[in-house]
Amino acid sequence: MAVVEIPGSKSVTARALFLAAAADGVTTLARPLVSDDTEGFAEGLLGLGYQVVREPGEWRITGRPQGPGTDGAEVFCRDGATTARFLPTLAAAGHGTFHFDASAQMRRRPLGPLTTALRELGVDLEHHGQDGHHPLSIRANGVAGGEVTLDAGLSSQYLTALLLLGPLTRTGLRIDVTDLVSAPYVEITLAMMRSFGVEVQREGNVFSVPPGGYTAARYPIEPDASTASYFFAAAALTGREVTVPGLGRDALQGDLRFVEVLARLGAKVEVGADATTVTGGALTGGTVNMRDISDTMPTLAAIAPFASGPVRIEDVYNTRVKECDRLDACAENLRRLGVRVETGRDWIEIHPGAPKAAEIATHGDHRIVMSFAVTGLRTPGVTFDDPGCVRKTFPGFHEAFAAWAARQD
Incomplete structure (x- = not known):
C-alpha cells in the first residue's frame, strides 16, 4: 500500500x-x-x-x-x-x-x-x-x-x-x-x-x-482534497493503490467526493475514519455532474480517454472563470494528445482513445499541470510549457508525484 x-x-x-x-x-x-x-x-x-x-x-x-x-x-x-x-x-x-x-x-x-x-x-x-x-x-x-x-x-x-x-x-x-x-x-x-x-x-x-466577532483557536489544517485527487486518479488509472491519511469520513472538503466519481467509473474506494484509499480497476464511461466539485473536473478529464466508453462532465460552467478557461484548456490539450472531444457552454465529453506524446499548454494554471501529469503515467512524452505554475498550491508536486510513480507496492 x-x-x-x-x-x-x-x-x-x-x-x-x-x-x-x-x-x-x-x-x-x-x-x-x-x-x-x-x-x-x-x-x-x-x-x-x-x-x-x-x-x-x-x-x-x-x-x-x-x-x-x-x-x-x-x-x-x-x-x-x-x-x-x-x-x-x-x-x-x-x-x-x-x-x-x-x-x-x-x-x-x-x-x-x-x-x-x-x-x-x-x-x-x-x-x-x-x-x-x-x-x-x-x-x-x-x-x-x-x-x-x-x-x-x-x-x-x-x-x-x-x-x-x-x-x-x-x-x-x-x-x-x-x-x-x-x-x-x-x-x-x-x-x-x-x-x-x-x-x-x-x-x-x-x-x-x-454579530459579535470571533474567538481565537488552535486550528489544524487538513490535507488538500483537490490535490489528493491527482493521486487518487493516478491509482485509478494505473491499477495501483494509494492511501491519503488525514482525509476520512469527517473531512470538511467536498472535493473528497471525487473518489465517489472514481468508484462509479470502476475504481475501488474505501473512506475510513481518518484516511481514504483508492485502488485502480478497469475504467468505464458515464455522465457525471461536477457542479459541486468542479476543481476536480480537469482531473477526471485527464484520465477520461482511458475509459472504455465516453465520459461526459456536466454543469461546470464556472470552470471557465478560474485561472484559465479550464473547459477549453482541457479540450485543447486532449486534442493535442489526439483525443476526440466535444464541449458546450457547461460540459465536456471525452471519447476513448490512445493519447500520444504532446506538450501541454498550461495557461499558467496549476490544475492543468497536475491533472495532465496523471495522463503522463500512461502516455510517455507528455511535457508542459510552464510546469512551475504548480507553486500556486503545491510547490513540490512534481517531486512528490514522481516519487509515488517510482514507488513499488
Missing part, C-alpha cells in the same frame, strides 16, 4: 487566516499549506498591519477585531482568488483606506457580485480599471450589517467572503443567495466559523450571521 502525505488544504488555510486575523486573541494554525497563494494571503495580512509569525508546521496570527492596523496599505494579491476576494472584505470591516491589486491573471477573474454586495451594505468601494475587477480601493468605516442579495453562481467564494464578514458587522448579516455553485465549499466555511465561535443559521439559501 502506497501512503501519500498531501500538503494542507488551500481553501481551509485561506479561511483560517481570515478567521484568525478577525478573532480576539492569538490563533495557531497547525500544518498550514505553504504555497504561493497562502504566502500571498499571509503577506497581505502583514501589509494590512496584522501580526503573522510563520514557522515550520505552524503559523501564529494575532487577531485585530477592530480591523487592519495600517491605514493606506497597498496589498498585492498575486494570483490568489481567496486573497483577492477575502482581504478586501476583511478590510471593509475596519477603518481607513486600503488599496488592492493582483496579477494580470487574477485581474481577469470576476469580483463583481461580491463588490456589488459590499456596496449595497454601504461600503465605499472603487474599481480603478474594469468594473467588477481588480484593482480596487476601499475607504472603510466599518459595516453596519443588514440584508443583501447575492448571486454566487460563478463562485462560492463571494458567499464565503460575506459569511466571514458577518460577525464583524454591527448588527449581523442576512444573505439571500439566488444561485450557488460549489456548495460544499460553503459548508467548509460554516464549519470553520463554528470552530471560531460563530453559528450561522441557514434556511434554504438564506444565511443569517450574528
Whole structure:
C-alpha cells in the first residue's frame, strides 16, 4: 500500500487566516499549506498591519477585531482568488483606506457580485480599471450589517467572503443567495466559523450571521482534497493503490467526493475514519455532474480517454472563470494528445482513445499541470510549457508525484 502525505488544504488555510486575523486573541494554525497563494494571503495580512509569525508546521496570527492596523496599505494579491476576494472584505470591516491589486491573471477573474454586495451594505468601494475587477480601493468605516442579495453562481467564494464578514458587522448579516455553485465549499466555511465561535443559521439559501466577532483557536489544517485527487486518479488509472491519511469520513472538503466519481467509473474506494484509499480497476464511461466539485473536473478529464466508453462532465460552467478557461484548456490539450472531444457552454465529453506524446499548454494554471501529469503515467512524452505554475498550491508536486510513480507496492 502506497501512503501519500498531501500538503494542507488551500481553501481551509485561506479561511483560517481570515478567521484568525478577525478573532480576539492569538490563533495557531497547525500544518498550514505553504504555497504561493497562502504566502500571498499571509503577506497581505502583514501589509494590512496584522501580526503573522510563520514557522515550520505552524503559523501564529494575532487577531485585530477592530480591523487592519495600517491605514493606506497597498496589498498585492498575486494570483490568489481567496486573497483577492477575502482581504478586501476583511478590510471593509475596519477603518481607513486600503488599496488592492493582483496579477494580470487574477485581474481577469470576476469580483463583481461580491463588490456589488459590499456596496449595497454601504461600503465605499472603487474599481480603478474594469468594473467588477481588480484593482480596487476601499475607504472603510466599518459595516453596519443588514440584508443583501447575492448571486454566487460563478463562485462560492463571494458567499464565503460575506459569511466571514458577518460577525464583524454591527448588527449581523442576512444573505439571500439566488444561485450557488460549489456548495460544499460553503459548508467548509460554516464549519470553520463554528470552530471560531460563530453559528450561522441557514434556511434554504438564506444565511443569517450574528454579530459579535470571533474567538481565537488552535486550528489544524487538513490535507488538500483537490490535490489528493491527482493521486487518487493516478491509482485509478494505473491499477495501483494509494492511501491519503488525514482525509476520512469527517473531512470538511467536498472535493473528497471525487473518489465517489472514481468508484462509479470502476475504481475501488474505501473512506475510513481518518484516511481514504483508492485502488485502480478497469475504467468505464458515464455522465457525471461536477457542479459541486468542479476543481476536480480537469482531473477526471485527464484520465477520461482511458475509459472504455465516453465520459461526459456536466454543469461546470464556472470552470471557465478560474485561472484559465479550464473547459477549453482541457479540450485543447486532449486534442493535442489526439483525443476526440466535444464541449458546450457547461460540459465536456471525452471519447476513448490512445493519447500520444504532446506538450501541454498550461495557461499558467496549476490544475492543468497536475491533472495532465496523471495522463503522463500512461502516455510517455507528455511535457508542459510552464510546469512551475504548480507553486500556486503545491510547490513540490512534481517531486512528490514522481516519487509515488517510482514507488513499488
